[in-house]
Amino acid sequence: MATHRVVVIGSGFGGLFGTQALRRRKDVEVTLVAKTTHHLFQPLLYQVATGILSEGAISPSTREILARQKNARVILGTVVAIDLDAKTVTSEVLGRETVTPFDTLLVAAGAGQSYFGNDHFAEYAPGMKSIDDALELRGRIFGSFEWAELATAPAERDRYLTFVVVGAGPTGVEMAGQIAELAHRTLRRDFRAIDTRQARIILLDAAPKVLPSFGDRLGGDARERLTKMGVEVVLGTKVVGVDSTGIDIETPEGTRDRIESATKVWAAGVQASELGTMLAEQSDAELDRAGRVRVNPDLTLPGRPDVYVVGDMAALDNLPGVAQVAIQGARYAAKHLKARLDGKPAPEKFSYFDKGSMATISRFSAVASVGKLRFSGFLAWLLWLAIHIVYLIGFKQRITTLLHWMVSFIGRGRSERTVTAQQILARNIIRSIPPEDLPKLPVVESDHEPAPAPRTDDAAEVERVG
Numbered sequence: 171m172a173t174h175r176v177v178v179i180g181s182g183f184g185g186l187f188g189t190q191a192l193r194r195r196k197d198v199e200v201t202l203v204a205k206t207t208h209h210l211f212q213p214l215l216y217q218v219a220t221g222i223l224s225e226g227a228i229s230p231s232t233r234e235i236l237a238r239q240k241n242a243r244v245i246l247g248t249v250v251a252i253d254l255d256a257k258t259v260t261s262e263v264l265g266r267e268t269v270t271p272f273d274t275l276l277v278a279a280g281a282g283q284s285y286f287g288n289d290h291f292a293e294y295a296p297g298m299k300s301i302d303d304a305l306e307l308r309g310r311i312f313g314s315f316e317w318a319e320l321a322t323a324p325a326e327r328d329r330y331l332t333f334v335v336v337g338a339g340p341t342g343v344e345m346a347g348q349i350a351e352l353a354h355r356t357l358r359r360d361f362r363a364i365d366t367r368q369a370r371i372i373l374l375d376a377a378p379k380v381l382p383s384f385g386d387r388l389g390g391d392a393r394e395r396l397t398k399m400g401v402e403v404v405l406g407t408k409v410v411g412v413d414s415t416g417i418d419i420e421t422p423e424g425t426r427d428r429i430e431s432a433t434k435v436w437a438a439g440v441q442a443s444e445l446g447t448m449l450a451e452q453s454d455a456e457l458d459r460a461g462r463v464r465v466n467p468d469l470t471l472p473g474r475p476d477v478y479v480v481g482d483m484a485a486l487d488n489l490p491g492v493a494q495v496a497i498q499g500a501r502y503a504a505k506h507l508k509a510r511l512d513g514k515p516a517p518e519k520f521s522y523f524d525k526g527s528m529a530t531i532s533r534f535s536a537v538a539s540v541g542k543l544r545f546s547g548f549l550a551w552l553l554w555l556a557i558h559i560v561y562l563i564g565f566k567q568r569i570t571t572l573l574h575w576m577v578s579f580i581g582r583g584r585s586e587r588t589v590t591a592q593q594i595l596a597r598n599i600i601r602s603i604p605p606e607d608l609p610k611l612p613v614v615e616s617d618h619e620p621a622p623a624p625r626t627d628d629a630a631e632v633e634r635v636g
């Protein structure tokens with residue numbers, strides 16, 4: 171039986187669930203290409219950044235998850251080229267290039283942080299999209315308290331004890347709430363020269379509302395709860411500059427001001443993967459303002475029925491950039507493909523079932539919007555807890571997460587407070603190296619021979635020649 175080669179780009183929600191949805195097909199061979207070795211549960215990144223969870227708890231190995239799925243293979247590498255006519259995907263890791271041919275392509279490369287044209291802000295205000303981001307932020311947050319303890323001048327101490335979170339969406343609210351809990355609860359007895367309860371935590375947004383996607387009532391509840399926790403909520407205010415010692419802002423009246431702050435967190439704006447541009451250039455697809463690919467109702471790329479785009483990279487019917495859209499989209503794409511392979515009518519249109527959304531504010535407090543129901547407080551928090559445990563992948567991950575949550579929510583501790591100088595310094599050094607000077611894998615003699623692996627490469631050559 172001839173196998174149908176599916177290449178999946180990305181090991182996030184779309185890529186992983188799409189691959190798993192094809193597991194029973196003996197006539198399909200899936201190659202998942204991703205730039206990290208793990209599947210990342212992004213909704214809990216803020217807990218890694220604030221010392222509640224270890225990075226391993228939210229990023230199980232993709233290879234391990236797919237170990238029993240015999241028709242799936244995992245390739246590590248950043249996709250640097252997609253050729254829709256030749257039907258190949260080229261990926262690269264440490265200078266080693268791999269070309270993988272496909273019959274069907276599923277692209278789920280997600281989205282990165284957007285600094286709205288000010289990418290230089292990233293050096294001083296990291297976003298929160300990856301494990302590296304979360305560990306860097308952990309280093310900056312806990313490191314700031316350490317520096318404040320050492321400070322000799324009051325202004326310097328205040329700068330270290332001022333935390334600015336930009337973006338009042340779910341991630342910003344969760345971060346601000348957790349930093350407030352750290353300052354007021356967790357760290358309160360640990361220092362001698364400073365009172366951590368004096369820390370200023372500022373949640374700032376250019377929009378006039380907190381959690382706008384949750385509606386006025388829940389947004390209002392979240393704002394009230396944050397204010398009670400000591401978070402200063404500053405709305406309608408734009409960030410116009412970020413540097414190592416502070417942040418420049420412009421108020422709604424157009425006045426400029428500055429907040430002296432050592433630790434800034436960027437939780438505003440997303441930009442879809444640059445692979446979207448590559449797909450648009452080779453098809454009839456257009457991109458929206460966030461760089462997302464405008465797909466057909468069946469999630470295929472306009473003019474390319476053999477390419478699906480799902481999750482944060484895809485634009486369809488104003489669907490939000492949330493995990494369920496990626497999961498359901500990927501499962502739909504797999505179903506669509508299976509029907510095509512079986513010569514059966516394919517389900518015509520992807521329709522999203524909204525299971526609701528929620529955001530935590532502090533321990534025991536969250537907001538939830540499920541169907542027509544809107545609620546906040548402890549009940550919403552319990553629901554948040556249950557759903558996150560269900561969707562965390564891996565038994566080990568669930569058990570360790572539950573234990574860590576008991577430590578942090580019932581007690582007042584944080585078991586993942588380890589920070590190292592490398593979390594910040596090494597990353598900044600790597601950022602400053604031009605891509606051509608980045609380390610490459612050493613070339614060994616045998617590498618000059620035509621490589622037998624990956625198997626799929628040889629098949630591509632045969633196909634191209636034929």
Ligand SMILES: Cc1cc2nc3c(=O)[nH]c(=O)nc-3n(C[C@H](O)[C@H](O)[C@H](O)COP(=O)(O)OP(=O)(O)OC[C@H]3O[C@@H](n4cnc5c(N)ncnc54)[C@H](O)[C@@H]3O)c2cc1C
Pocket residue numbers: 179180181182183184185203204205206210211212213214215216247248249250278279280281298299340341443445480481482483491492493494496528
């Ligand atoms: C901090 C944070 C909190 C969130 N909280 C929630 C929440 O509470 N609830 C919710 O529903 N959603 C939440 N989301 C959104 C949710 O995580 C995303 O909508 C979802 O991850 C999208 O899935 P995806 O598969 O499209 O992309 P991702 O999950 O981002 O996966 C993209 C994958 O592509 C890989 N990749 C990217 N570029 C390349 C390349 N060039 N080559 C190879 N691989 C590549 C990445 O490494 C990754 O594996 C949150 C997101 C963030 C960042």
